[in-house]
Amino acid sequence: MSDARLESLRALLPELRLLVEPADLEHYGRDWTRRWTPAPMAVALPASVEDVQAIVCWANAKGVGIVPSGGRTGLSGGAVAANGELVLSLERMHKVLAFDAVDRTLTVQAGIPLQRVQETAREHGLQYPVDFASRGSCSIGGNIATNAGGIRVVRYGNTREWVAGVKLVTGSGELMELGRGLVKDSSGYDLRHLAIASEGTLGIIVEATLKLTDPPSPSNVMLLALPSFEALMQVFAAFRARLQLQAFEFLTDVALKHVLAHGEPPPFEQAHPYYVVTEFASDEASEAEVLAAFGQCLEQGLVSDGVISASDAQAAQLWRLREAITESLARYVPYKNDVSVRISAMPAFLAETQALLGREYPQLEVVWFGHIGDGNLHINILKPDAMAQDAFVADCERVTKLLAQVLEAHGGSISAEHGIGLVKKPYLSCTRSAAEIAAMRGIKAALDPNGIMNPGKLFDA
Ligand code: 2HG
Ligand code: ZN
Incomplete structure (x- = not known):
């Protein structure tokens, strides 16, 4: 620890836990994106608000950038420290x-x-x-x-x-x-x-x-198989009209294929192009309502099969099919997009984007899933084995540009729930206006005048 700036931090806060071992820098310097090489100057683990304030004052005096760090499960590079910043982990402040x-x-x-x-x-x-x-x-x-x-x-x-x-x-x-x-x-x-x-x-x-709110009422989970994506929003409307929905999640056969390869048991004998995992409050009335909603959708050809949980264990098993997607894809280090449009614009957006990607990038395996009931899609792109990493990233960035144009046309957002971080920074202006970004910069300047907080994330200095 030869850096004089770190010595001065040590002198200022002798009790502060400060990590400088390469393994710690690597561990705390990255999030789940795995795209940047971690290179923080050190990792500070303060135990109190006073320590955090003292570190921020020190960073201002020394011109050191700070990367705040939680569980680092982010998918947009928001918690990456690749440029000699100090990682400030809140890990010890967990009471x-x-x-x-x-x-x-x-x-x-x-x-x-x-x-x-x-x-x-x-x-x-x-x-x-x-x-x-x-x-x-x-x-x-x-x-x-x-x-x-x-x-x-x-x-x-x-x-x-x-x-x-x-x-x-x-x-x-x-x-x-x-x-x-x-x-x-x-x-x-x-x-x-x-x-x-x-x-x-x-x-x-x-x-x-x-x-906090009232505890959840008892619920049921249902997995639906759908023949087409045009059916998705109609099924959503039919179920929402009759049941109090708590979740309405979507995945494609490709997403399910990866989850099954990861070890989950197949839900149906036959494969279907699209699936929905829905959770709804269950009471005496809901049993009849769910049958009615399912029957109506079956009759209209909107669903082809369905299975409903009969126990908490079965409900958890059905949820695994949706929740295990990210971990089942992790070994491919996918390029991720997390986009949203108004719920009503979802069918047109999905059709347009699927056609566009199929036409322009047939060589890429695209895994679609997400929170369809919120108008939020996760689009994971997997690198073909034969493709070099650089060429893959370049292709994915072109895909994101195309996607951003479609999003702009539909009034959507380039980040629904994962943030902008480093990954989506180049595309912020596709879905936020110049005036909005100027206002954001003004707010940053007011609260962080020296630009030490998470530098380079969201927008450049
Ligand atoms: C999810 O909905 C998470 O499972 C992760 O937001 C999405 O891996 C992803 O792209
Ligand atoms: Zn999500």
């Missing part, structure tokens, strides 16, 4: 600080994993309803910094809906308490919402007060 039964809120340190938030809510007879497959590894601070969505947005909305307050150490080292758990507050700009989805570019989220 539950308070539960308030009257407010129905849980106040936590930002490094707590999502799963522990969900468990703690359950222990109090309540629910924190945001959920997704990386629940055990991701942290609540990262969820807020990307406004993470997940599998139950159709019923409960994105992370943004569940944040009653945020404590933010801004890029200039100020501690701001935003939102403060108030249900109503119309006293000017709501800066809490700027912290949400800011991807660590404005400051470091150190604590959050989360809203």
Whole structure:
């Protein structure tokens, strides 16, 4: 540790855990994107808000960039430190600080994993309803910094809906308490919402007060097989009209093929082109309603088969078919797109993009899946064995450009729930106007005047 800047940090905070071993730099310097070579100067693991503030002040004085770091499960390169930045990991700040039964809120340190938030809510007879497959590894601070969505947005909305307050150490080292758990507050700009989805570019989220809600009612999971993607939104409408949907997720036969190759048992004897995993509140009425919805769709040729869970274990098994997609593709290091359009625009968007990719890039294997009930598609592109990595990335970037044009035409977004980070930075201007980006830059300059917070993410300095 010969760097004089690090020596000065050590002198400033002698108790601070500071990691400099190559294995630690590698571990903490990357997220799940695996595209950049990690090269942070060091990894700091503060234990208190005061330490975080002191580190930010030091970074301003020394001109060091800070990459805030949660569970690093992100897929857009938002937590990558490839340019000598200091990684500031919230890993040691993982406590539950308070539960308030009257407010129905849980106040936590930002490094707590999502799963522990969900468990703690359950222990109090309540629910924190945001959920997704990386629940055990991701942290609540990262969820807020990307406004993470997940599998139950159709019923409960994105992370943004569940944040009653945020404590933010801004890029200039100020501690701001935003939102403060108030249900109503119309006293000017709501800066809490700027912290949400800011991807660590404005400051470091150190604590959050989360809203909780009634525990979930019993639910059922159904897997539907569909003959065509035109049927998708009609099936969605038919099921939504009769049932209280909690999830409506879609995958193609190609996605299922990878999940089955990964070890999951096949759900049907025969393969089908498209599948939907849907979860809905179950009560006495829902049994008849689900049969009616299914019968109606069958009659209209919108579904070809279906299986409904008869136990919690079967429900979990059906969910695995959707949730295991990302891990089943991980060994290919796919190029990922995470896009959204209005739900009503989804059929046209999907048809157009599928035709475009099939026509222009028939050599690429494209895996489609996602939160179709929210208008959110995940498009994973796999590298053919024979193709060089550079050529693959170049092709994928061309694909993303084409995709961005289609998205622009449909008024969509280039990042639905994964953030912009490094991966989508070149395409931000396709779906956000020049005036919007200028306003974002102005906000960054106000909260992070020296540009030390997550430099190079979202947009260039
Ligand atoms: C999901 O919905 C995640 O499973 C990951 O957002 C999506 O791997 C992906 O592209
Ligand atoms: Zn997703």
